[in-house]
Amino acid sequence: MKSKGREYREARITLLGAGPGDPELITLKGLKALESADVVLYDALIGDKLLDYVPAHAIKVYVGKRSGDHSYSQEVVNRLMIDYALNFGHVVRLKGGDPFVFGRGYEELEFARQHDVPVTVIPGISSSIGVPGLQQIPVTHRGLSESFWVVTGTTASGTVSKDIYIAAQSEATVIVLMGLKKLSEIVAIFMSEGKHQLPVAIIQSGSTDNEKTVCGCVSDIVEKSKEAQIGAPALLVFGEVVSLHPAFKKVIKNYASVIGEG
Structure with missing residues (x-):
């Protein structure tokens, strides 16, 4: 018409x-x-x-x-x-x-x-893959990760996705979108699987001028994210591939140096 x-x-x-x-x-x-x-x-x-x-x-x-x-x-x-x-x-x-x-x-x-x-x-570049990549974190890497999960942190009902419980049992890289508010709960899930030392990265506002990244392990990432004042929007990356991030490698190097001096 x-x-x-x-x-x-x-x-x-x-x-x-x-x-x-x-x-x-x-x-x-x-x-x-x-x-x-x-x-x-x-x-x-x-x-x-x-x-x-x-x-x-x-x-x-x-x-x-x-x-x-x-x-x-x-x-x-x-x-x-x-x-x-x-x-x-x-x-x-x-x-x-x-x-x-x-x-x-x-x-x-x-x-x-x-x-x-x-x-x-x-199609567009998904933040789930593109943002970690921009931070030099591959979602898969030979010898470290053969697959990856992309999971929502919060379901429509406001609860943590059941898929995270399953993903935490795997050796895959786990990328959690919209999960910052549930960080403590998600960390507890990985802790229950004995993955206290699993590397974790949180990336705020990836690819923008407000981008901010904090790296740590499951055992200390909640504290580190608070210290860094990480806010939404942010994605979480759980997996050995996070150990390839320059900041994480620097932390490990410094830690090893301190242990050696002791």
């Missing part, structure tokens, strides 16, 4: 992953999608610089959900996405990280399908 006084544009949606925070980590295909947008519905943690690529005529709508701020429910976001597409044309649903890694991207894809609006998915 052609709107009076406005050029008709075909309704379509692009689910776009923006990456972990640094605007330069978005894909080239993602930038092209932003440059062709008529409407951008963007989440929290999206760098303002990315919005500079959006055409001047495009409508920009913040629909982010952060801790303590749920102004837009998922149902409202779904409806806005469809309404804007039908009335204005190309809607870019801009999400942090990757749309399909704890991003509820598939729910939005399904809703669009139910309303016969075509959807294109453009």
Whole structure:
């Protein structure tokens, strides 16, 4: 249907992953999608610089959900996405990280399908892999880790994910998203498996100007995170691969030096 006084544009949606925070980590295909947008519905943690690529005529709508701020429910976001597409044309649903890694991207894809609006998915760099990598922590490494888990720290019911109990029993690298508030509980789970000396890293605001990292072991990471005043958003990395981080290797070297002097 052609709107009076406005050029008709075909309704379509692009689910776009923006990456972990640094605007330069978005894909080239993602930038092209932003440059062709008529409407951008963007989440929290999206760098303002990315919005500079959006055409001047495009409508920009913040629909982010952060801790303590749920102004837009998922149902409202779904409806806005469809309404804007039908009335204005190309809607870019801009999400942090990757749309399909704890991003509820598939729910939005399904809703669009139910309303016969075509959807294109453009993946983004997931913070679960990209952020540790930027800190020189590989999620897998020969001789240290053959696999990795990506787990949410807090479920919809507000409890620690049951998967963490299983992951803590494995030798895999365990990356926990949205788990900082549950750090003490998560640490207790690893302690119960006898992994007191397992290396741990906490990375706050990875890839951004506010990035901060603290390394330690399961036994002391809670105290170290408090001393470093680590805040959300942050991800947790449990695993022997953390021992490869320069800061962790420095701590071990200093410790060995003290023991040697003793």
